[in-house]
Amino acid sequence: MRILILGGSTEASVLARTLAGDPRFLPILSLAGRTAAPVLPPVAVRIGGFGGVAGLAEWLRAERIAAVVNATHPFAARISDNAVAAAGITATPLLRVLRPAWTPTAGDAWQEVPDMAAAARALGPVPRRVLLTVGRQDLAPFAAAPQHFYLVRSVDPPPAETLPPRAQVIAARGPFAEAAERTLLRDHAIGVLVTKNAGGSATRGKLDAARAGGVKVVMVARPPPAAGATVADTAGAMEWLDHLHGAWRGV
Ligand SMILES: NC(=O)c1ccc[n+]([C@@H]2O[C@H](COP(=O)([O-])OP(=O)(O)OC[C@H]3O[C@@H](n4cnc5c(N)ncnc54)[C@H](OP(=O)(O)O)[C@@H]3O)[C@@H](O)[C@H]2O)c1
Known part of the structure; x- marks a missing residue:
């Protein structure tokens, strides 16, 4: 299964490494290109914007992507909304990995x-x-x-x-x-x-x-979260991909 991971976060890199060692999946990690020398996991990597919703939808089709995992930073609102729209247009399953926000504890000001x-x-x-x-x-x-x-x-x-x-x-x-x-x-x-x-x-x-x-x-505070299925961590993403792979194999 060809999986697009929208990255730029620790979770994206961890998930890319995990999928790289799993013969069921072929991960492609996408970065916006903001960091001059990103630390890259050993998977296929593409760098740079897709050109909005239409560009991303076109890219998903051309690359025969079976599922998208949006593991971008919690403040990356535009690419997250674009992913929802492009996944809708192309009927591609989409998952958001969104780590829980920090909450204050006693003594915090x-x-x-x-x-x-x-x-x-x-x-x-x-x-x-x-x-x-x-x-x-x-x-x-x-x-x-x-x-x-x-x-x-x-x-x-x-x-x-x-x-x-x-x-x-x-x-x-x-x-x-x-x-x-x-x-x-x-x-x-x-x-x-x-x-x-x-x-x-x-x-x-x-x-x-x-x-x-x-x-x-x-x-x-964080921007409002994008719509759709969401998990808190890479373990949740692996569970989602396991299920998806089972269904995909049965097609
Ligand atoms: N915002 C933060 O505080 C923050 C902190 C740490 C890391 N990051 C990472 O830095 C990147 C950019 O963050 P941002 O807040 O500027 O994003 P954004 O405002 O949501 O996205 C702006 C544009 O950048 C491109 N883009 C963003 N993430 C991409 C990705 N993973 N792969 C390909 N293109 C991407 C898209 O261009 P097109 O419309 O042309 O496709 C998108 O429309 C993200 O990957 C994010 O995970 C962000």
């Missing part, structure tokens, strides 16, 4: 906001020292709050013109352990952490470190 502009406003008028871990595509709203110092962490360094005026960049790829996150917060005298509600364990250490260090967290 979170302010939840609906979007990045609200996150920038939530920092307030008084200058703060901010750790910004929202990815390099989402920095623009913070230019409207230039009174703060920003420590910007992203996989690839953002272009200089997209940075707020008082910014320092750390280019680093997770996972990030809590102990190292505590050190980072302390060494840079960080007072506020701004993050997307990505969920998962790879980057959760910063939240535990913030709680321990009394650092306020501005938590950007």
Whole structure:
């Protein structure tokens, strides 16, 4: 079975590796091409956009894809909606792998906001020292709050013109352990952490470190999830693929 995995997440890479070792499946991993040097699993990989819904539908037909697993990041809303539409047009089974969102625990000081502009406003008028871990595509709203110092962490360094005026960049790829996150917060005298509600364990250490260090967290809520069948992890995706393969073999 030829399986398209929409990737750019840990789950997508794990699933690709798992399917690569399973003779029933032929996985093709698709990446948007945002990261300069992605860590690639040993499967067929394609990189770059499909050209909207029509392009994706055409690609699914041309490549005789039997099923799509959308394992993109929880904030990748456009490709997720496109996948729903293209799967509908081509009658291709589609599954969303969506890890659970983080929820605050006792001692957490979170302010939840609906979007990045609200996150920038939530920092307030008084200058703060901010750790910004929202990815390099989402920095623009913070230019409207230039009174703060920003420590910007992203996989690839953002272009200089997209940075707020008082910014320092750390280019680093997770996972990030809590102990190292505590050190980072302390060494840079960080007072506020701004993050997307990505969920998962790879980057959760910063939240535990913030709680321990009394650092306020501005938590950007997820976009609404795309429609359709959804599982929380790669184990759920494997179960879905097992069933699908059984039905597919019987055709
Ligand atoms: N958003 C985040 O915070 C975040 C964080 C970590 C990783 N990522 C990963 O980075 C990628 C881009 O995220 P985004 O939020 O910019 O996506 P997006 O807004 O949902 O998608 C924008 C466009 O990028 C292309 N695209 C996105 N994911 C793709 C994929 N896996 N394969 C091929 N084309 C893809 C599509 O172009 P066409 O319309 O031309 O097909 C899509 O319309 C995703 O793969 C996501 O998993 C995102």
